[in-house]
Amino acid sequence: MKRIFITGGAGYIGSHAVKVLGEHGYEVLTYDNLSTGHRESILYGDLVEGDLGDKDLLRRTLRDFRPDGLIHFAAHIEVAESVANPLKYYRNNSANALNLLEVLAELNLSNLIFSSTAAVYGIADEIPVKEEAPLAPINPYGASKSITERFLSDFSSARSDFDYVALRYFNVAGADSQARIGQKYNNATHLITRALKTAKGEYEKLQVFGTDYPTPDGTCIRDYIHVDDLAAAHVDALCYLFEGGPSAVFNCGYGHGYSVREVIDVARKVTCVDFSVEDTGRRDGDPPALVADSSKLRRTTGWRPQHDNLEYIVRTAWEWEKKL
Ligand code: UDP
Numbered sequence: 001m002k003r004i005f006i007t008g009g010a011g012y013i014g015s016h017a018v019k020v021l022g023e024h025g026y027e028v029l030t031y032d033n034l035s036t037g038h039r040e041s042i043l044y045g046d047l048v049e050g051d052l053g054d055k056d057l058l059r060r061t062l063r064d065f066r067p068d069g070l071i072h073f074a075a076h077i078e079v080a081e082s083v084a085n086p087l088k089y090y091r092n093n094s095a096n097a098l099n100l101l102e103v104l105a106e107l108n109l110s111n112l113i114f115s116s117t118a119a120v121y122g123i124a125d126e127i128p129v130k131e132e133a134p135l136a137p138i139n140p141y142g143a144s145k146s147i148t149e150r151f152l153s154d155f156s157s158a159r160s161d162f163d164y165v166a167l168r169y170f171n172v173a174g175a176d177s178q179a180r181i182g183q184k185y186n187n188a189t190h191l192i193t194r195a196l197k198t199a200k201g202e203y204e205k206l207q208v209f210g211t212d213y214p215t216p217d218g219t220c221i222r223d224y225i226h227v228d229d230l231a232a233a234h235v236d237a238l239c240y241l242f243e244g245g246p247s248a249v250f251n252c253g254y255g256h257g258y259s260v261r262e263v264i265d266v267a268r269k270v271t272c273v274d275f276s277v278e279d280t281g282r283r284d285g286d287p288p289a290l291v292a293d294s295s296k297l298r299r300t301t302g303w304r305p306q307h308d309n310l311e312y313i314v315r316t317a318w319e320w321e322k323k324l
Pocket of ligand 1: 171190192194206207208209210222260283
C-alpha cells in the first residue's frame with residue numbers, strides 16, 4: 001500500500017485525484033490551507049490544514065507520513081488575477097513550491113507529480129502542441145508554473161535520487177459521475193462553468209470573447225479534458241515513477257478541440273436552456289487554438305482516457321452545478 005501526499009487535495013482537480021487514488025487503494029494524505037478548497041471534497045484519507053508557507057508544519061507532516069510519492073496541486077489558477085497581482089502568484093506557485101522542494105531534499109523524498117499548465121507555452125506556433133515546444137508564457141500565472149518546472153528540472157539534474165513528472169493540463173472540465181465533487185469557485189471564469197451558470201440564471205448572458213479568430217467559426221478552440229481522466233493521468237504518472245521511469249514532462253489533453261460555439265451548443269443541449277449569448281471582443285491573452293499532442297503521455301505511461309466526449313464532460317459538470 002503506497003502512501004501519497006497531496007497538496008491542494010481539497011481543490012477541484014486535487015479532490016478528483018484523491019478520489020481516484022483512494023479507489024485504487026492508495027493511502028492518501030491531503031495538505032491544504034482551505035483557501036479555495038473544501039474539507040468535504042476530500043473523499044479519502046486525512047487532511048492536514050496547513051499552508052505551504054509554513055515550512056515547519058510541512059516538514060513535520062512529511063517526516064511523520066513518509067510518502068512514497070507526492071502530488072503538488074496547491075496553487076492559484078486565475079490568469080486575470082495573476083496579471084493584476086503577480087507577486088501573489090510568484091509567492092504561492094513558485095516560492096512555496098521551492099519550500100516544498102527544500103523539505104523533500106532534507107528528507108530525501110522523491111517521486112513528485114507537479115500540476116503544470118498549457119499556459120507555459122503561451123501562444124503556441126504549432127497545433128497540436130508537443131512538449132518540446134518553446135516555453136513562452138504570456139501571463140504571470142503561466143510564468144509562475146514555468147519557473148517551478150525549471151526548479152524541478154534543475155533539482156532533479158543535481159540529485160540523481162529525485163524524480164518528478166510535470167503534467168501540463170489543457171482545459172480541465174466536468175465533475176464526478178455521481179456529482180459528489182466538482183468545481184466550486186466564487187468567481188468562475190471558465191467557459192463551461194460560465195455557460196452552465198448562465199443556464200441556471202446566475203448570469204443574464206454568456207459573452208463570447210472574440211469571433212474573428214482564424215478558426216473555422218471564428219471562436220477559440222480548446223482541448224477540454226474530463227477531470228477524472230486527468231486525475232487518472234496522475235496515478236499513471238506515479239506508477240511510471242515507481243517503476244523507475246526517469247523525470248519527464250507530459251501534456252494532458254485529448255488531442256482535439258472544440259470551439260466556443262461548439263461548447264455553447266452542447267451546453268444548451270445538455271441543460272435544455274436556450275440561454276442568451278452575446279458576441280464581444282477578444283479577451284487579452286487568449287491564443288486562437290490550444291490543443292495537446294498527448295501521444296507521449298499515452299505511449300510512456302499507458303494512459304487511456306475514458307471520457308473523451310464533450311457531452312459527458314458538460315453533463316457531469318451540469319449535474320454538479322445543479323447541486324451547488
Ligand atoms: N470564453 C468565452 N466566454 C467566457 C469564458 C471563456 O468566450 O465567458 C472563451 C475564452 O475566451 C477562451 C475559451 O472560452 O477562448 C476558453 O476559456 P477558459 O477561460 O474556459 O479557459 P482558458 O483556455 O482561458 O484556460
